[in-house]
Amino acid sequence: MSGLFITFEGGEGVGKSTQARLLADYLRGRGLDVDLTREPGGTPGAEALRDFLLFGGHDLSSRAEVMAHFAARADHVDRRIAPALAAGKVVICDRFTDSTEAYQGHGLGNGDPVLLDMIARLRALVPAVPDLTLVLQVPPAIAAARMAERANGRTDRYEALDTAFHARVAAGFDMIARRDATRCRRIDASAAMDAVQDDIRTVVAPYLKRADNA
Numbered sequence: 001m002s003g004l005f006i007t008f009e010g011g012e013g014v015g016k017s018t019q020a021r022l023l024a025d026y027l028r029g030r031g032l033d034v035d036l037t038r039e040p041g042g043t044p045g046a047e048a049l050r051d052f053l054l055f056g057g058h059d060l061s062s063r064a065e066v067m068a069h070f071a072a073r074a075d076h077v078d079r080r081i082a083p084a085l086a087a088g089k090v091v092i093c094d095r096f097t098d099s100t101e102a103y104q105g106h107g108l109g110n111g112d113p114v115l116l117d118m119i120a121r122l123r124a125l126v127p128a129v130p131d132l133t134l135v136l137q138v139p140p141a142i143a144a145a146r147m148a149e150r151a152n153g154r155t156d157r158y159e160a161l162d163t164a165f166h167a168r169v170a171a172g173f174d175m176i177a178r179r180d181a182t183r184c185r186r187i188d189a190s191a192a193m194d195a196v197q198d199d200i201r202t203v204v205a206p207y208l209k210r211a212d213n214a
């Protein structure tokens with residue numbers, strides 16, 4: 001038995017967590033067994049790494065930072081995602097491998113081909129590939145306004161970086177979505193929450209039919 005693996009991707013404040021939660025609630029309402037999780041994180045070990053990566057004030061080298069994200073991911077996949085999929089669940093994950101490519105490869109690494117190659121090699125070792133990746137996109141001003149609205153005084157290492165970094169991250173996600181067009185769907189997330197959720201449900205519907213017929 002194999003479940004359905006859906007990931008949400010995009011820059012800061014585009015509404016990923018909101019939409020992931022709404023989709024999980026909707027699918028649970030339809031009687032599906034849903035595991036809603038996030039990266040970095042999702043298991044005790046990976047959450048400890050999240051705390052270090054986002055708030056640890058670290059100065060890891062670029063390669064070490066990439067590996068730390070993949071270390072958190074390995075624990076998350078081994079202990080939570082793969083078992084949930086094997087049990088036939090729908091796994092919804094707020095960020096996954098595309099975030100490493102966009103943030104560490106394009107944002108921090110400025111598209112360094114050596115770093116991007118390393119990320120591609122590590123990604124190939126991950127034994128879970130999303131069936132569907134929803135790449136949420138909004139204009140930078142909307143993302144900034146949403147982040148300001150949500151501000152709770154605890155800004156993480158990546159959120160705190162400058163607008164040029166966030167522009168490289170957004171461009172990285174756009175490039176990934178166009179390159180991996182079979183797996184990825186770009187979602188205009190600038191509308192009201194319910195309208196965005198309607199678009200997402202339309203995209204997800206054929207995957208549910210496929211899972212029903214499997």
Ligand SMILES: Nc1ncnc2c1ncn2[C@@H]1O[C@H](COP(=O)(O)OP(=O)(O)OP(=O)(O)O)[C@@H](O)[C@H]1O
Pocket residue numbers: 010011012013014015016017018019146147149150189190191192193194196
């Ligand atoms: N469609 C929307 N319209 C207006 N506000 C929204 C919409 N979607 C989300 N928000 C609000 O924007 C803020 C950020 O949303 P959310 O936390 O879901 O974004 P995110 O992409 O997960 O952000 P991050 O990656 O930084 O955690 C929240 O205050 C949320 O209520």
Ligand SMILES: Cc1cn([C@H]2C[C@H](O)[C@@H](COP(=O)(O)O)O2)c(=O)[nH]c1=O
Pocket residue numbers: 012038039040054069095096097099100101103104156158159
């Ligand atoms: C998986 C992953 C995440 N990040 C960054 C992206 C965000 O700034 C934070 C996570 O915070 P969120 O509020 O849960 O979105 O971590 C990263 O740089 N690399 C990654 O692989």
